[in-house]
Amino acid sequence: MAKDIGVRLEQYHRASSLTFTIQDGPHSGQTVPHVHIHIVPRRKKDFENNDDNNGMMNAKNETLDLDIERKDRTMEEMAQEAKEYRALFS
Structure with missing residues (x-):
């Protein structure tokens, strides 16, 4: 799945x-x-060294460099994303 x-x-x-x-x-x-799977689309050079993607997922729950630039999405943005994803799977 x-x-x-x-x-x-x-x-x-x-x-x-x-x-x-x-x-x-x-x-x-x-x-x-609960057990869950993160599915992260990747592109060439989305990290300086694509093998060094520890900034994406960190088991220590530390503040990550990627978190510094991250901006929380609004409820409206998340609703729009959910609508687009629903269309992918209907």
Whole structure:
């Protein structure tokens, strides 16, 4: 299922690859009490060194360099994103 979802997200975001991260338990970086999979569309050079993507997911829950520039999305932006994603899977 994750692969099928990933393929659609990869196409939608015009990415060339995907990173899958499974979190199960607090020592995996899990912040919600259920197993879940992060599916992250990736592009060439989205990190200076694409093998160094620790800034994306960090099991220590530290403040990450990527968090400094991150801006929380509004409820309206998240609703629009959910609407677009729903259309991918209907």
